[in-house]
Amino acid sequence: MGNFFDTFIYYFSYFVVVYFVVLNSVYMILLLFSTPQVFKRAQELEIEEDELFYQNKPFPPITIIAPAYNEGPIVKDSLGFMLKLKYPHFEVILVNDGSSDDTLDVVIKNFDLYKVPPAFQIKIKSKPIRAFYKSRTYPNLLVIDKENGGKADSLNAGLNASQFSYFLALDADTLIAEDALYRAISPMITQKNVIATGGTVGVINDCLFEDGKVVEVRFPRSYYAGIQVIEYIRAYLFGRVGWNWLGGNLVISGAFGLFNKQIVLDNGGYLTETVGEDLELTLKLHNSQLSKGERYKIVSIPDTVCWTEVPEDRGTLSRQRERWHRGLIDSMFRHRRMFMNPKYGITGIFTFPFFVFGEMLSPIIELLGWLSFPVGLYLGIINFKFFFLFLLASVGLSLLLTFSSILLAQVSLGKYHSEKDFLKMFLFTLLENLGYRQITVIWRLKGFIKYFQGNKSWGEMKRIGITKRK
Amino acid sequence: MKFSSFQKFIQYVPELLASKKTQDNPDLLQNILVVEAFFILSAMAGLFLYHRLVKRKNRKTLEIRQTIRKRLVYYVKKKKRPDFKFITDNGWNKLPLILPVVESLDTKFKMDVQWLFVMDELLEQVLFPLAREYAMSPWWNRRNWALRCLTLSPRKKDETYFLNFLCDPSTHNRFGAIRPLLKVGSAYSLNVIVEVMEDENRHTQAVFLAMTKFGGDNFYEAIRERLKRELDPAAKRVCIDILSDSLEHSDLFLIKKSLFDHDKSLRLTALRCLGKFKLHHSTQLLISFLSDDMWEVRSLAAKFLGSRKAYQAIPLLVTNACDRNWWVRLNSIQALFDMGDSGRLALTTITKEKDKYAYEMLQYVKALREDKGEGELAITGTEDFTLPEEGKSTQLELLSNDSDEKKSA
Numbered sequence: 001m002g003n004f005f006d007t008f009i010y011y012f013s014y015f016v017v018v019y020f021v022v023l024n025s026v027y028m029i030l031l032l033f034s035t036p037q038v039f040k041r042a043q044e045l046e047i048e049e050d051e052l053f054y055q056n057k058p059f060p061p062i063t064i065i066a067p068a069y070n071e072g073p074i075v076k077d078s079l080g081f082m083l084k085l086k087y088p089h090f091e092v093i094l095v096n097d098g099s100s101d102d103t104l105d106v107v108i109k110n111f112d113l114y115k116v117p118p119a120f121q122i123k124i125k126s127k128p129i130r131a132f133y134k135s136r137t138y139p140n141l142l143v144i145d146k147e148n149g150g151k152a153d154s155l156n157a158g159l160n161a162s163q164f165s166y167f168l169a170l171d172a173d174t175l176i177a178e179d180a181l182y183r184a185i186s187p188m189i190t191q192k193n194v195i196a197t198g199g200t201v202g203v204i205n206d207c208l209f210e211d212g213k214v215v216e217v218r219f220p221r222s223y224y225a226g227i228q229v230i231e232y233i234r235a236y237l238f239g240r241v242g243w244n245w246l247g248g249n250l251v252i253s254g255a256f257g258l259f260n261k262q263i264v265l266d267n268g269g270y271l272t273e274t275v276g277e278d279l280e281l282t283l284k285l286h287n288s289q290l291s292k293g294e295r296y297k298i299v300s301i302p303d304t305v306c307w308t309e310v311p312e313d314r315g316t317l318s319r320q321r322e323r324w325h326r327g328l329i330d331s332m333f334r335h336r337r338m339f340m341n342p343k344y345g346i347t348g349i350f351t352f353p354f355f356v357f358g359e360m361l362s363p364i365i366e367l368l369g370w371l372s373f374p375v376g377l378y379l380g381i382i383n384f385k386f387f388f389l390f391l392l393a394s395v396g397l398s399l400l401l402t403f404s405s406i407l408l409a410q411v412s413l414g415k416y417h418s419e420k421d422f423l424k425m426f427l428f429t430l431l432e433n434l435g436y437r438q439i440t441v442i443w444r445l446k447g448f449i450k451y452f453q454g455n456k457s458w459g460e461m462k463r464i465g466i467t468k469r470k
Numbered sequence: 471m472k473f474s475s476f477q478k479f480i481q482y483v484p485e486l487l488a489s490k491k492t493q494d495n496p497d498l499l500q501n502i503l504v505v506e507a508f509f510i511l512s513a514m515a516g517l518f519l520y521h522r523l524v525k526r527k528n529r530k531t532l533e534i535r536q537t538i539r540k541r542l543v544y545y546v547k548k549k550k551r552p553d554f555k556f557i558t559d560n561g562w563n564k565l566p567l568i569l570p571v572v573e574s575l576d577t578k579f580k581m582d583v584q585w586l587f588v589m590d591e592l593l594e595q596v597l598f599p600l601a602r603e604y605a606m607s608p609w610w611n612r613r614n615w616a617l618r619c620l621t622l623s624p625r626k627k628d629e630t631y632f633l634n635f636l637c638d639p640s641t642h643n644r645f646g647a648i649r650p651l652l653k654v655g656s657a658y659s660l661n662v663i664v665e666v667m668e669d670e671n672r673h674t675q676a677v678f679l680a681m682t683k684f685g686g687d688n689f690y691e692a693i694r695e696r697l698k699r700e701l702d703p704a705a706k707r708v709c710i711d712i713l714s715d716s717l718e719h720s721d722l723f724l725i726k727k728s729l730f731d732h733d734k735s736l737r738l739t740a741l742r743c744l745g746k747f748k749l750h751h752s753t754q755l756l757i758s759f760l761s762d763d764m765w766e767v768r769s770l771a772a773k774f775l776g777s778r779k780a781y782q783a784i785p786l787l788v789t790n791a792c793d794r795n796w797w798v799r800l801n802s803i804q805a806l807f808d809m810g811d812s813g814r815l816a817l818t819t820i821t822k823e824k825d826k827y828a829y830e831m832l833q834y835v836k837a838l839r840e841d842k843g844e845g846e847l848a849i850t851g852t853e854d855f856t857l858p859e860e861g862k863s864t865q866l867e868l869l870s871n872d873s874d875e876k877k878s879a
Contacts, residue, residue, distance in 0.1 A: 403513035403514060410521065419518060
């Protein structure tokens with residue numbers, strides 16, 4: 001028995017080392033792939049920032065669908081910012097998902113709403129609609145009041161009412177950049193067969209903003225917010241852009257995603273029985289397009305198109321991460337037929353398995369790794385110096401990847417202007433490896449447990465509210 | 471210890487794990503650590519260094535641009551013959567340095583004759599030679615600078631460059647090349663525009679179409695000539711799309727053949743173009759299309775007939791209001807609404823008993839129009855629309871397009 005245990009520990013440690021090497025090699029490849037794309041996008045932005053570029057060009061109209069649940073304190077400002085966006089032709093559909101607070105009253109009062117009869121086809125079923133409202137001051141605003149059915153259900157209700165062939169799924173509590181619609185539609189105009197675009201989400205905590213625009217990007221003071229800035233830079237800049245050259249990303253963030261409406265409708269819209277509706281939809285699009293053998297692209301752009309407030313307390317953050325992981329597991333299970341399936345090309349053979357091993361199973365492997373090494377040391381199976389050096393090498397590689405993405409972000413997009421912020425970034429990157437990463441393993445493992453317990457709740461999310469941060 | 475391949479490294483891992491003696495310590499990991507530390511420090515230093523360098527470079531660029539600007543303004547205001555030696559002597563002959571200054575001054579002194587003279591001299595002596603050099607660059611953004619420069623004052627002799635830009639892999643450059651080509655391009659180049667448009671997706675094609683509005687008479691003439699002899703449906707479609715923004719009566723005969731083409735997209739494009747003609751003959755043609763086999767054609771014809779208030783089409787539109795297709799029903803009823811009292815009178819013949827689906831569509835259109843602020847739309851013989859009760863969306867279910875294939879029902 002003891003011999004078997006020793007052998008298990010020995011081979012598991014072997015597996016952990018190989019896993020670590022493969023995982024980080026993929027990250028390196030993603031970083032290499034994203035670098036030219038980020039630079040090219042930065043050059044394109046220079047041209048697109050010129051007002052003349054947009055003149056005389058017929059950009060397709062877009063519907064913004066923003067589901068809102070108990071957003072009473074912020075809905076007035078966030079909706080106001082959405083309606084002020086720079087874009088020739090767009091409509092905003094705010095879906096009140098049966099809020100128990102005064103969200104609807106606030107909107108009715110501040111946007112001069114009046115009831116209208118429904119005048120569109122129902123393409124996807126959603127929870128019963130109570131009423132439709134139009135605004136006297138903003139003709140491009142439609143408010144749907146419906147029974148509570150969750151975010152996915154609200155997006156489906158919004159899809160039914162949408163008039164245009166492209167829609168943007170947006171969280172009502174995110175602050176959208178003034179020219180975000182131009183930026184998001186750009187890949188659809190300039191490239192062929194793009195069916196969805198995801199943008200980079202920035203962290204707004206402690207940034208300075210005025211009248212719906214971020215005027216100065218600042219690094220947050222809070223420990224958890226600071227670490228999330230690092231995570232967001234890494235995840236969006238190379239974690240998502242890099243996949244553009246490898247069959248496309250598997251996630252278009254629910255906070256900001258622009259889709260071809262018809263393709264989403266053809267696939268039945270958003271799935272309501274999951275907490276990771278964004279990931280599920282993106283996977284569904286990959287699945288259906290690849291099964292049909294149709295040419296398509298799902299593109300992630302590196303420019304920041306919206307800003308979100310990240311949780312600053314441990315409880316909210318843990319619930320968020322746990323929910324994200326539940327959504328990931330659920331979507332991976334639902335589309336398991338794509339796993340290592342050559343029919344799905346590079347997505348089935350490489351991207352999907354990477355998400356399974358590198359993302360979904362990573363908390364289990366990491367935890368077992370953290371346990372097996374000390375046990376191996378205790379039993380004398382593993383060399384102490386090797387363990388120590390391996391630990392240093394893994395932290396070093398993680399630092400290297402993060403620093404490279406910070407450097408890439410700064411060189412190409414130049415968001416931060418203070419050297420103090422750079423120092424803070426380096427400090428938080430170090431801190432991320434000492435404790436935070438290990439805690440996230442626990443949170444994600446909780447996600448595993450809750451998923452198998454059948455938990456589908458969103459959990460309470462405590463936030464100050466973007467507009468209250470002024 | 472050196473490893474030439476990943477495979478060797480994998481083979482080495484068990485050895486690393488098993489080594490118990492201090493002297494067997496893994497050199498490889500130590501080496502990796504040194505390399506990592508080097509790159510980490512380089513990234514850190516690079517970030518700070520880059521930040522400072524960029525700051526310095528931006529300041530310097532601003533200073534240079536201000537100097538160039540001052541000198542150019544001096545030549546304009548004092549009406550002096552310009553001398554651009556200062557640009558080449560200082561090594562400032564780079565498009566990104568000079569072009570933004572010229573563009574901003576061009577907006578400022580647009581109508582000034584002296585400015586036009588100074589700019590012309592600057593373009594000929596400094597900028598155009600540079601632009602022609604940049605146009606051959608493998609980097610798309612350098613080619614974009616060249617395009618921006620050559621577009622400032624397009625010359626016939628640069629037509630080849632514009633043609634190259636029109637076929638550029640970068641969409642931004644392709645967009646930029648249309649306007650100058652429309653200005654200075656020969657019939658050959660104008661035909662190339664049609665060919666490039668054929669390969670574009672519908673969005674980029676829309677952008678190209680919007681840009682072609684800046685084309686002169688010779689451009690439209692070239693397109694008409696092309697349409698006369700063209701056999702390829704895709705090219706014909708592009709030609710008709712372009713022409714639809716500048717129609718002449720004689721164009722009706724050009725597109726007439728395409729209206730009966732076997733290619734569905736071409737037929738629809740031609741029909742959309744036909745909808746823009748306000749001629750009696752075109753109305754007659756549209757009425758004949760109300761009985762077409764293709765539902766798209768019936769639907770579009772109804773739409774155009776409604777907008778031109780073709781009362782003679784009312785009987786056929788009433789028939790099409792009971793069509794099997796959702797869109798045909800929608801557009802036919804919309805068209806009857808557009809026709810005012812006569813159309814609305816005809817709508818009274820549509821009852822629930824006569825045709826459930828046409829009646830349903832009538833309610834839908836009525837609600838749609840009231841929503842658009844057309845006020846209460848009273849139609850004798852039909853029930854008034856009521857809002858769905860709180861918590862129920864049965865009315866909405868009724869409006870679903872599930873009833874599309876009513877024949878099967």
